[in-house]
């Protein structure tokens with residue numbers, strides 16, 4: 001009998017647990033440890049943030065789904081990993097703390113044969129003074145945040161209906177933030193809602209970003225095929241923002257927020273402020289903050305995690321200049337660099353380096369996006385990690401038949417830019433591979449036939465369709481496994 005413990009019921013962890021429970025017989029145990037009683041389809045939080053969906057439409061209760069799957073679900077936070085066990089336990093274990101139910105507040109040691117860390121990002125609002133929904137800016141990173149953002153946005157819309165001008169500032173809230181795609185989607189949706197109400201003359205809409213050029217999206221930009229022409233994402237993104245009446249500030253490292261005012265430094269080392277009435281700024285991401293200990297109870301966190309708490313896996317972490325970065329540096333099995341029965345899926349794994357060129361201001365402030373960590377690769381990684389563990393359990397052969405390097409994998413990003421069957425819009429971008437590979441594709445860095453950008457109503461339909469499809473899959477409804485990640 002084998003016991004597989006998965007930490008985090010997000011896109012990667014929930015995908016992993018679904019495949020594990022489907023493939024493994026009842027002789028084996030699959031455990032899920034996650035603090036939120038709900039699964040949330042994060043990409044649709046954008047629509048919660050503009051009042052077009054309710055939180056109920058983007059989430060569902062995990063307990064009944066895990067009951068159906070035969071997964072032992074513990075509503076708890078993982079605190080620490082003990083890969084070598086301790087005086088009482090031969091096996092590796094995780095210390096968890098229950099956050100709800102009769103056991104709330106109590107800690108437990110959960111042993112494992114295989115461990116998957118799918119704890120996603122810690123939304124690191126603390127890294128920027130004054131940032132976040134408890135302070136002076138909004139977020140759409142969770143359905144609670146998005147609900148709060150919509151309440152605040154409504155207040156601004158109301159003021160405009162009464163003839164008052166409003167300034168909107170949307171983008172990245174930390175010099176090294178990623179997830180530009182989500183913020184970009186939100187600014188377009190906010191613009192669309194304002195336009196729909198005929199209030200554009202009272203709106204001053206701003207995009208603020210740590211990107212060197214717009215359209216970098218943390219992947220060093222891309223060349224996309226658009227209407228038969230090859231266009232840099234800089235032009236693609238700027239033309240969309242222009243069309244939506246959004247002005248922009250780029251190369252900006254947000255340092256601090258006060259009520260109605262953002263302080264930022266630019267890449268020339270100059271300091272600026274920007275006033276706002278409504279701001280939604282994505283925070284920096286860090287790892288979940290778990291610690292790791294060896295058998296002697298000594299802290300070995302630095303052996304399992306990089307400095308920001310993301311887990312070291314089968315990547316090449318040797319520091320090297322930007323010009324020497326290679327596609328081969330990227331991991332493909334997500335096995336821990338130190339312990340063979342530990343894996344990290346989704347945002348929890350540490351990328352070997354950025355994809356965007358590192359930039360620094362004369363004051364030494366690093367201002368550039370860290371790599372994008374989108375849902376599609378997170379789901380694919382969750383699946384292949386589960387498939388490899390299933391194979392090892394079933395055959396006893398310690399081999400990885402399934403690989404999924406972000407330098408070999410394509411991804412689609414659908415940025416909705418308005419809602420409605422007939423007037424909804426979306427910008428659809430596909431890239432293949434996600435990490436550009438200038439050796440394999442010397443001309444464009446990627447396979448230009450699969451790297452495409454289009455804008456239109458069809459994209460909106462696809463995004464809406466994906467909302468229902470992925471929630472269907474996550475609920476493990478009949479034939480869920482036929483739906484790709």
Ligand SMILES: Cc1cc2nc3c(=O)[nH]c(=O)nc-3n(C[C@H](O)[C@H](O)[C@H](O)COP(=O)(O)OP(=O)(O)OC[C@H]3O[C@@H](n4cnc5c(N)ncnc54)[C@H](O)[C@@H]3O)c2cc1C
Pocket residue numbers: 007008009010011012013033034035036042043044045046076077078079118119120121140141142179182288290345346347348373374375376378412413414
């Ligand atoms: C607003 C927004 C819109 C987005 N839109 C898109 C999109 O359109 N397309 C796309 O591809 N991607 C999109 N993304 C990115 C996508 O949501 C992420 O790539 C994806 O959620 C990452 O999956 P994950 O499993 O790594 O992390 P998550 O989905 O964040 O899941 C992590 C899980 O771990 C749990 N957890 C945290 N700490 C612990 C702990 N200590 N112990 C146990 N559990 C823990 C969390 O509660 C959570 O359930 C968007 C992101 C945002 C914020």
